[in-house]
Amino acid sequence: GENVEQHPSTLSVQEGDSAVIKCTYSDSASNYFPWYKQELGKRPQLIIDIRSNVGEKKDQRIAVTLNKTAKHFSLHITETQPEDSAVYFCAAKDSGDYKLSFGAGTTVTVRA
Amino acid sequence: EAQVTQNPRYLITVTGKKLTVTCSQNMNHEYMSWYRQDPGLGLRQIYYSMNVEVTDKGDVPEGYKVSRKEKRNFPLILESPSPNQTSLYFCASSPPSGGFGAEQYFGPGTRLTVT
Numbered sequence: 591g592e593n594v595e596q597h598p599s600t601l602s603v604q605e606g607d608s609a610v611i612k613c614t615y616s617d618s619a620s621n622y623f624p625w626y627k628q629e630l631g632k633r634p635q636l637i638i639d640i641r642s643n644v645g646e647k648k649d650q651r652i653a654v655t656l657n658k659t660a661k662h663f664s665l666h667i668t669e670t671q672p673e674d675s676a677v678y679f680c681a682a683k684d685s686g687d688y689k690l691s692f693g694a695g696t697t698v699t700v701r702a
Numbered sequence: 703e704a705q706v707t708q709n710p711r712y713l714i715t716v717t718g719k720k721l722t723v724t725c726s727q728n729m730n731h732e733y734m735s736w737y738r739q740d741p742g743l744g745l746r747q748i749y750y751s752m753n754v755e756v757t758d759k760g761d762v763p764e765g766y767k768v769s770r771k772e773k774r775n776f777p778l779i780l781e782s783p784s785p786n787q788t789s790l791y792f793c794a795s796s797p798p799s800g801g802f803g804a805e806q807y808f809g810p811g812t813r814l815t816v817t
Contacts, residue, residue, distance in 0.1 A: 591761065596744070622803030633792060633808040634745065641802050679744055683803040688733060688752055689760060690803065694744040 592617040594682050596693025604701050609667040611696045613680035616661070622683040623656060623663045628695075629676045637678075638665070670700045704729045708793050708809035715783055716817055723778045723812050725793030733796045734776040735760070735806065736768065738789040745792065751776055783816040790814075 593616040603609045615623075624639035640647045640654045640663065647654050651670075656663040667674055680693040706727045715721055727734065735750040737760075747760030751770040765787055767779040776795075780787060790813050794806040 599742075622799070624803060624805070633810055635808070636805040639803065639805070681745075688735075688750050688758070689747060690735070690806070691747070691761070692737075692745040694742060 592620060592682055592684055592689065592691040594680060594691045594693045596680050596696055598696060599694065600697045600699070602699045602701060603670050605670055605672060607670055609665075609670055609674070609698055609700075611665045611678055611680065611698075612662060613664070613682075613693050614660075614662040615682040615691075617682070617684055618658075618661065619684050620682040623654070624681050624683075624690075625652075625654060625665050626679045626681065626692075627676045628679065634679060667698075670698075672700050672702055674698060675700045704807070706793055706795055706807050706809040708791075708812050710812060711810060712813045714815045714817065717784055718782050721780050721783060721814075723780075723791060723793075723814070725776045725778065725809055726774050727776075727795040727807070728774065729795060729797070729807065730773065731795035731797050731807070732773070733798070733804075734770070735794045735796075736766070736776070736778050737792045737794065738762065738787075739792060739811075740789050748778070748791075783814075785816050788814060788816050 596613045621642035626634035627637045628634040653666045736748040737745040749768040751757045793809040796804045796806045
């Protein structure tokens with residue numbers, strides 16, 4: 591099955607700086623890579639996703655890049671703000687089934 | 703309001719006492735799934751359902767059962783709970799994705815403690 595590894599597990603950044611979270615996946619058949627944000631005590635919510643036929647996607651201050659050859663994808667948050675503090679999860683889905691495999695999560699803290 | 707609901711939100715029970723956590727969505731989504739969240743392990747899929755009467759195992763199905771008799775409901779059943787099933791459980795649903803994936807809408811979570 592799919593194995594998703596996520597790094598780092600914790601990340602502390604100064605407000606206004608950028609944050610980068612990286613994930614690797616094992617199954618070359620995976621074709622969908624979402625990122626979820628979970629604020630303390632809340633449910634996970636999708637913030638951005640990318641399909642395997644696209645190399646990069648951007649939505650305001652967040653962007654995701656995908657390298658299919660190396661089997662890794664990254665989340666980039668620019669101009670971080672205190673409200674960006676949360677746990678971020680990457681995930682990968684195999685094109686052949688309905689399983690969604692998540693990484694272990696990255697706790698991001700934005701220092702004012 | 704489009705939403706996924708779970709009940710109960712909090713539950714403390716004892717080893718071996720059967721329990722059911724309900725999940726319901728009002729978005730007419732075909733796909734539903736159950737996850738458990740444990741510190742340092744992220745979200746792990748327990749079971750998922752592609753449509754009514756169609757279910758399959760996720761990564762950690764041992765000790766759990768599910769059923770999908772109606773499109774909107776996807777209950778999670780613990781026939782004989784054990785302390786290692788103490789966790790935060792999330793139900794999620796999503797529309798068809800045309801071969802890729804689609805946004806999963808998560809319920810509010812159920813905090814289960816088994817003593």
